[in-house]
Amino acid sequence: MMTQQEKRGWAMAVMLSIxxxxxIGGFSTVFAQAxxxxxxxxxxxxxxxxxxxxxxxxxxxxxxxxxxxxxxxxKWEIAGRKIELLVEDSPMDPAVALAKLKKLYHDDKIxxxxxxxxxxxxxxIRDFYHTNKLLTVSPQAAVASLTQEKSSxxxxxxxxxxxxxxxxxxxxxxxxxxxxxxxxxxDFAAGRDQVLGIKKAFEKFGGRVLQEVYFPMGxxxxxxxxxxxxxxxxxxxxxxxxxxxxxxxFVKQYADYGYKKKVPLITGTAVADSFLPAQGDAALxxxxxxxxxxxxxxxxxxxxxxxxVDVFGAEAAKLVTPYDEQGYLAGKIVxxxxxxxxxxxGDVDGMIQAIEKLDFEAPRGQFKFHQHxxxxxxxxxxxxxxxxxxxNTVLKAYGPIRQGWFEEGVEIAERPVPGK
Amino acid sequence: xxxxxxxxxxxxxVNGIALGMILFLLAAGFELMFGVMRIINMAxxxxxxxxxxxxxxxxxxxxxxxxxxxxxxxxVGVLGLIMERFFLRYLQDHLQQVFLTFGVxxxxxxLTRMIWGGDPHGISTPALFAGSVxxxxxxxxxxxxxxxxxxxxxxLGLWIFQAKTRLGAIVRAGVDDRxxxxxxxxxxxxxxxxxxxxxxxxxxxxxxMASPIIAVVPGLDWEILTLGLVVVVVGGLxxxxxxxxxxxxxxxxxxxxxxxxxxxxxxxIFFILAVVLILKPSGMFGGG
Numbered sequence: 001m002m003t004q005q006e007k008r009g010w011a012m013a014v015m016l017s018i019x020x021x022x023x024i025g026g027f028s029t030v031f032a033q034a035x036x037x038x039x040x041x042x043x044x045x046x047x048x049x050x051x052x053x054x055x056x057x058x059x060x061x062x063x064x065x066x067x068x069x070x071x072x073x074x075k076w077e078i079a080g081r082k083i084e085l086l087v088e089d090s091p092m093d094p095a096v097a098l099a100k101l102k103k104l105y106h107d108d109k110i111x112x113x114x115x116x117x118x119x120x121x122x123x124x125i126r127d128f129y130h131t132n133k134l135l136t137v138s139p140q141a142a143v144a145s146l147t148q149e150k151s152s153x154x155x156x157x158x159x160x161x162x163x164x165x166x167x168x169x170x171x172x173x174x175x176x177x178x179x180x181x182x183x184x185x186x187d188f189a190a191g192r193d194q195v196l197g198i199k200k201a202f203e204k205f206g207g208r209v210l211q212e213v214y215f216p217m218g219x220x221x222x223x224x225x226x227x228x229x230x231x232x233x234x235x236x237x238x239x240x241x242x243x244x245x246x247x248x249x250f251v252k253q254y255a256d257y258g259y260k261k262k263v264p265l266i267t268g269t270a271v272a273d274s275f276l277p278a279q280g281d282a283a284l285x286x287x288x289x290x291x292x293x294x295x296x297x298x299x300x301x302x303x304x305x306x307x308x309v310d311v312f313g314a315e316a317a318k319l320v321t322p323y324d325e326q327g328y329l330a331g332k333i334v335x336x337x338x339x340x341x342x343x344x345x346g347d348v349d350g351m352i353q354a355i356e357k358l359d360f361e362a363p364r365g366q367f368k369f370h371q372h373x374x375x376x377x378x379x380x381x382x383x384x385x386x387x388x389x390x391x392n393t394v395l396k397a398y399g400p401i402r403q404g405w406f407e408e409g410v411e412i413a414e415r416p417v418p419g420k
Numbered sequence: 421x422x423x424x425x426x427x428x429x430x431x432x433x434v435n436g437i438a439l440g441m442i443l444f445l446l447a448a449g450f451e452l453m454f455g456v457m458r459i460i461n462m463a464x465x466x467x468x469x470x471x472x473x474x475x476x477x478x479x480x481x482x483x484x485x486x487x488x489x490x491x492x493x494x495x496v497g498v499l500g501l502i503m504e505r506f507f508l509r510y511l512q513d514h515l516q517q518v519f520l521t522f523g524v525x526x527x528x529x530x531l532t533r534m535i536w537g538g539d540p541h542g543i544s545t546p547a548l549f550a551g552s553v554x555x556x557x558x559x560x561x562x563x564x565x566x567x568x569x570x571x572x573x574x575x576l577g578l579w580i581f582q583a584k585t586r587l588g589a590i591v592r593a594g595v596d597d598r599x600x601x602x603x604x605x606x607x608x609x610x611x612x613x614x615x616x617x618x619x620x621x622x623x624x625x626x627x628x629m630a631s632p633i634i635a636v637v638p639g640l641d642w643e644i645l646t647l648g649l650v651v652v653v654v655g656g657l658x659x660x661x662x663x664x665x666x667x668x669x670x671x672x673x674x675x676x677x678x679x680x681x682x683x684x685x686x687x688x689i690f691f692i693l694a695v696v697l698i699l700k701p702s703g704m705f706g707g708g
Contacts, residue, residue, distance in 0.1 A: 056538075058538030058539055213682055214683050215678075215683070216683070218639055219686070221439070221633075222439050222675065222678070224435050225676070225679035226678055226682055228432065231424075244637055245637035245639065247540075249633070256561040256633075257559055258558075277541075280542065280544040
């Protein structure tokens with residue numbers, strides 16, 4: 001016979017299990033985020049996977065906003081068929097990404113996939129989309145193999161492949177006349193790859209790297225002792241690759257300790273528009289290279305920002321980030337594919353052929369594909385005060401830049417700055 | 421040893437001490453809680469972070485940094501009071517307390533992310549202390565220098581409180597012998613609640629004071645907790661002196677570690693921890 005204690009223990013276990021089942025059941029229905037529709041006849045189902053929680057969740061949410069905008073523009077209907085976007089949160093975990101994709105494909109019967117976001121997830125789902133002939137348009141998943149050794153005719157990437165942009169930054173540093181540089185980057189694979197990529201190009205075009213300083217990512221509160229290395233050997237320019245808290249701290253402390261007055265600072269990420277409110281005036285005058293920014297004055301970007309005001313309201317549209325733009329771009333590309341086959345999403349080859357031929361104006365400027373990878377311009381920015389707040393403004397434009405340009409010796413031209 | 425090298429090392433030294441002061445504000449509250457109530461508050465780093473979030477929010481809204489500091493400190497102090505009065509008081513077992521405060525870390529982490537999002541938040545240095553001074557030809561931010569007297573003042577204040585006031589004597593009695601203190605008629609329950617709130621307030625104060633330098637971002641709670649725990653173990657659990665000396669030591673170790681070998685600077689800190697644990701496990705000034 002069970003004692004009173006044991007009976008209570010079992011009762012508690014049973015109650016907790018029921019509670020858990022209810023919570024899981026309740027949340028899975030909420031999470032499917034299915035749009036109410038008159039019926040499933042004629043519905044085109046598009047899956048979306050990316051991080052909506054945890055690390056990258058903030059930016060993943062922006063990518064999703066952009067994607068939704070692309071469909072919102074057409075009132076969620078193409079060629080007489082309604083669109084349903086099925087969203088799954090895949091917080092940068094490849095195992096989760098694959099599991100969610102299987103659910104979307106087998107249970108929800110998606111026709112097309114937008115995603116994933118992280119490189120690891122991209123590698124995890126590669127064989128699945130290839131075997132199942134599932135058209136997949138990723139707004140990021142930078143790992144180069146997905147459009148090189150492991151390429152698939154069903155996969156398109158609107159972002160740059162890793163190794164595509166870093167050499168551009170090295171080339172640009174040399175072109176702008178800097179002879180020496182010191183790098184600061186977080187100590188992990190992508191950080192080291194980035195520095196290596198820039199270094200190869202910078203040295204090829206005549207530059208010299210003084211120091212490469214790597215710091216533990218996300219755990220460095222005080223950069224002052226690292227910055228002191230600039231006093232030991234002073235370069236023409238300092239390059240930093242950092243994001244999140246590291247970026248905010250680095251830029252603030254770079255100004256606090258007076259380095260900004262002595263040595264110009266350039267970055268590929270650290271003064272993104274979304275970090276500027278936290279950095280304040282410390283970010284003024286810092287240079288950045290990126291292919292999109294809120295103030296980019298292309299006709300498409302003006303239209304895109306206005307669209308955001310209509311869909312999300314003036315407050316949300318106050319800052320449109322590259323993540324919004326890349327989500328929108330992925331959405332628009334899928335839309336083009338569907339339109340080309342007049343809504344007959346069963347004709348996957350037809351959609352692929354149409355997408356391969358795309359060459360159009362995106363908010364970031366001219367966009368097309370090369371080997372299923374994005375080809376677009378890049379810009380040199382500087383942080384300025386615009387209408388009372390801090391934003392990046394364009395100084396120069398270059399391009400177009402495609403996968404493998406550096407290895408193949410393709411020339412990059414300076415281009416007219418949009419809006420000037 | 422060139423003069424430039426000397427100046428550089430000196431500047432690093434001042435930096436390390438300033439960093440140590442931030443750690444002290446965190447550690448002091450932690451020591452207070454442990455000393456009186458034997459509670460290991462795993463959520464202490466979270467309190468630091470919440471103090472920064474709330475303080476930055478109020479500071480930016482009002483335009484007055486000092487108001488932000490007050491808001492950050494008081495809001496977290498109240499949070500501490502609530503935690504002790506309604507949750508921790510009902511647990512006697514230390515393991516249970518650790519688990520509870522551990523759970524609070526996750527709750528606060530999610531809550532702050534829900535309210536303020538995943539982007540980093542920061543605030544400009546208050547105008548009064550903005551800018552830098554030239555120390556031997558090298559610019560040094562004024563605000564970091566200010567942190568040193570602020571930290572020392574807090575240390576002094578806490579020492580005076582503990583050694584010279586009646587309330588301080590009561591707190592010390594509670595540390596020495598909790599049961600006897602209750603027996604002689606002191607409301608040990610109220611004391612515990614107030615001490616916990618006070619410790620939390622210190623953490624919130626520290627978080628906001630540090631925010632012009634280190635901003636606030638999801639993950640700061642774990643980041644600062646790690647360093648804070650090292651400080652209290654090295655300094656000695658329950659000792660105010662230990663918290664001060666320990667935090668300065670760790671601040672210097674972190675700074676010089678980064679300067680000399682940036683990629684493995686954390687090794688120096690944990691090496692110190694290991695040495696202390698082997699030679700004097702109760703910490704430098706800990707009574708055990």
